[in-house]
Each structure stands twice: as structure tokens, then as C-alpha cells.
Amino acid sequence: MLKYNSAINEIKNYPEIKISEIEPTTKVNLRGKNRDFITKVGKSLSIIPPTEPNTSSGNDDLSILWLSPDEWMVYSNEKSNPNNSYGLEDKLFNEISKVNLGSVINVTDQWVTINLKGDKIFELLASGCPFNFNSFKNSKGAVTQTILNHSDVIIHNQNVNNINLFVRRSFSNHLWLWINDSARFL
Numbered sequence: 001m002l003k004y005n006s007a008i009n010e011i012k013n014y015p016e017i018k019i020s021e022i023e024p025t026t027k028v029n030l031r032g033k034n035r036d037f038i039t040k041v042g043k044s045l046s047i048i049p050p051t052e053p054n055t056s057s058g059n060d061d062l063s064i065l066w067l068s069p070d071e072w073m074v075y076s077n078e079k080s081n082p083n084n085s086y087g088l089e090d091k092l093f094n095e096i097s098k099v100n101l102g103s104v105i106n107v108t109d110q111w112v113t114i115n116l117k118g119d120k121i122f123e124l125l126a127s128g129c130p131f132n133f134n135s136f137k138n139s140k141g142a143v144t145q146t147i148l149n150h151s152d153v154i155i156h157n158q159n160v161n162n163i164n165l166f167v168r169r170s171f172s173n174h175l176w177l178w179i180n181d182s183a184r185f186l
Helices: 035-045 087-097 121-126 169-183
Strands: 011-014 017-022 027-031 056-058 062-068 071-076 103-106 111-117 143-148 151-159 162-168
Touching: 011 169, 017 169, 027 087, 035 062, 035 087, 062 143, 062 151, 071 087, 087 103, 111 121, 111 169, 121 169, 151 169, 162 169
Parallel strands: none
Antiparallel strands: 011 017, 017 111, 027 071, 027 103, 056 062, 062 071, 111 162, 143 151, 151 162
8 A cells, every 4th residue: 555645634524514534444446257256255255245236235344335247346444554454455366366266456545535424415416416316315335436526436325324435536636625615505
């Protein structure tokens, strides 16, 4: 993992919305197609990857997001330990890539995670996104990939009025500023 320097170093509180960056969490992209791949991931992580589109699965330590029929993103629910930031990747690499079941890529440094909490988060997102959040906001564990203010994002609905938004690092400061500017007017 690179030395982590974030352009986002604050927590913002607005009426009915709280916005914060989740400090670096391990993120690993998995790709594979066959049943053996899914079984091996399930045994390695003690979580079965979701096969239903736009869903997630998880436990206290990890979450797995469905991205496409043969692609998932695994992320830790806790801040990464800088002394062991490659533990998850190494474990999956040895179980999956070394035996040619699929690919394992560490994308920790590619994605920034922004957490949004509050009653008006979906109004905020709808103001800059073409996605219809009507059924999404009531579906715990739902996942979508969409555009938010001209930036590609992955949105994970963790719980009622609590989402994690993943944005590419190069767009994170731009999106952070837009979210804060838009939240002031809700």
C-alpha cells in the first residue's frame, strides 16, 4: 500500500447528513467464472460471493460487492494495518491466482471510500446522479455502479441511511467538494 495521503482530512456535519472519509481499508478486486472459484473464495473468506446482480454479502470483517457476473470487490470493514496491508491479497492470491482459478488484484490505492449517513443522503445523491434510488434506499446490502457529478462511483447501501461511496482517488477531491457544496443546500 502506498503511503496514504488524503486530500480529504475532515468530517462534515450538516443538518441530517454526516460525510466522512473512511481511512484506508484494504480493497481487492476478484475475477473468476467457474464454481470452483466461488467455492474457494467462500472457503478462504468465510463469505460466499453474491451471485445476484447489485447485491453484497459480508461479515464483521469483510464485505463483498457484486460488480459483474465474473467480478467482485472485497473490502475490509476496518482500517488497514500498515504492517500487514497485503494479508488479504496474499491469502486470496495463494488460494485463487496460483492455481489459475481467477485473478486477484489489490485496488486499495485506487479507491477512496466516503461514508454518508443521514436522512437526506439519497436526496443529495439524486441531485447529481441519474440512478433511481427509490428501491435501492430500502434494500440493505444493495450495490450500484453509476455516475455522480460526472465521476464513476460504486455505492454500497450498508444500512438504512448509511452508505459507502467508492470513487477513484483522482476524482475524490472533486467529488468531496461537490458533495459538501450540495449538502449545504438540502
